[in-house]
Amino acid sequence: MSASGTPGGMVRLEGVERSYGPLRAVDGLSLTVERGEVMALLGPSGCGKTTTLRLIAGFERPDSGEISVSGETVAAPGRFVPPEKRRIGMVFQDYALFPHVNVAKNVAYGLRANGKKARGRVEEVLSLARLDGLGERMPHELSGGQQQRVALARALAPEPEVLLLDEPFSNLDAALRVKVRREMREILAEAGATTVFVTHDQEEALSLADRVAVMFDGRAAQVGDPESLYHAPATREVAAFVGEANFLPASVGEGVARCALGEFPAEGLAEGEGEVMVRPEDLSLVEGDGGSPATVLGREFFGYGQFVKVRLADGEVATCRASGRLRLGRGDRVSVAVSGRAAVFASPSARAGSTLPE
Numbered sequence: 001m002s003a004s005g006t007p008g009g010m011v012r013l014e015g016v017e018r019s020y021g022p023l024r025a026v027d028g029l030s031l032t033v034e035r036g037e038v039m040a041l042l043g044p045s046g047c048g049k050t051t052t053l054r055l056i057a058g059f060e061r062p063d064s065g066e067i068s069v070s071g072e073t074v075a076a077p078g079r080f081v082p083p084e085k086r087r088i089g090m091v092f093q094d095y096a097l098f099p100h101v102n103v104a105k106n107v108a109y110g111l112r113a114n115g116k117k118a119r120g121r122v123e124e125v126l127s128l129a130r131l132d133g134l135g136e137r138m139p140h141e142l143s144g145g146q147q148q149r150v151a152l153a154r155a156l157a158p159e160p161e162v163l164l165l166d167e168p169f170s171n172l173d174a175a176l177r178v179k180v181r182r183e184m185r186e187i188l189a190e191a192g193a194t195t196v197f198v199t200h201d202q203e204e205a206l207s208l209a210d211r212v213a214v215m216f217d218g219r220a221a222q223v224g225d226p227e228s229l230y231h232a233p234a235t236r237e238v239a240a241f242v243g244e245a246n247f248l249p250a251s252v253g254e255g256v257a258r259c260a261l262g263e264f265p266a267e268g269l270a271e272g273e274g275e276v277m278v279r280p281e282d283l284s285l286v287e288g289d290g291g292s293p294a295t296v297l298g299r300e301f302f303g304y305g306q307f308v309k310v311r312l313a314d315g316e317v318a319t320c321r322a323s324g325r326l327r328l329g330r331g332d333r334v335s336v337a338v339s340g341r342a343a344v345f346a347s348p349s350a351r352a353g354s355t356l357p358e
């Protein structure tokens with residue numbers, strides 16, 4: 001990686017737009033990725049994540065706006081640096097390995113150094129990607145996780161300034177994903193690579209990225225570290241997309257929001273209808289009368305915990321996360337209290353949101 005300073009970020013998008021016919025796939029996107037940072041682009045299908053990655057790589061040209069990589073403008077009105085000149089490594093969703101050459105040759109592809117130096121770098125990067133001793137294997141002789149690491153090693157071999165990963169775990173089964181995710185995190189940290197990866201899986205984004213950009217309709221709705229996105233979502237849409245959430249109807253007035261679980265500060269919100277958002281793990285089932293009365297509707301047990309669905313006094317349904325040891329059945333009377341954070345959002349017509357501290 002280059003040691004030069006990069007004021008303004010390692011990757012910078014400023015008001016970038018890209019349309020396909022009448023469809024605005026990327027709609028005025030501004031985003032900065034710092035050196036060495038792992039940034040996730042998270043959002044539902046069709047929100048423009050892959051198009052953003054392709055714009056950074058140079059496989060697409062923006063209709064307007066500017067993109068810079070390591071301080072150099074690579075796309076702007078009247079300027080376009082082609083992909084091979086951007087010092088960017090890309091790992092495609094299907095890995096795109098060359099099937100007829102072995103792992104070492106796959107990794108050596110793209111290295112412009114002389115044979116000896118290239119061999120040294122191939123070994124170095126195979127070791128970085130936990131592929132020691134597998135250089136002679138053919139791609140079809142590898143597991144899915146190993147194939148992914150070959151693609152990663154190939155992208156890292158020429159020491160790119162920036163690494164781009166498109167849905168890096170989508171080809172792996174659920175059991176393998178968590179393991180591969182951990183390995184990937186370690187490899188990226190060791191490589192010190194500035195990384196942008198695309199995913200529609202919130203758990204993947206929160207667990208792997210230093211910061212996450214949540215995208216809807218070609219725009220970044222919120223960019224932040226995983227904790228603040230999860231606990232202090234800027235909008236209802238972000239709250240709903242980034243994890244499980246209860247939304248309870250509330251009436252807002254005099255700086256508070258009143259819902260079936262009590263009153264919550266709602267400074268700055270206009271009087272009228274609103275919603276209180278509480279994550280299931282911030283709702284506790286408490287003994288006696290310590291909370292609001294509720295009736296158990298059902299539960300979903302997953303070993304180390306369970307989701308308990310309850311009906312509150314006003315008829316609203318909420319989900320609480322409880323210890324897996326708690327034995328509850330349908331119809332049981334319980335008491336529910338907010339034990340963590342809550343956020344209050346205005347009704348969709350008013351749209352401004354306010355997030356409350358713990």
Ligand SMILES: Nc1ncnc2c1ncn2[C@@H]1O[C@H](COP(=O)(O)OP(=O)(O)OP(=O)(O)O)[C@@H](O)[C@H]1O
Pocket residue numbers: 020023025043044045046047048049050051052200
């Ligand atoms: N080459 C193209 N021609 C026409 N429309 C396109 C093209 N590429 C993307 N689109 C459209 O642009 C929008 C954004 O696509 P994009 O692939 O960036 O979304 P995404 O967030 O990556 O979605 P997914 O998670 O499904 O891959 C979609 O509506 C898509 O159909």
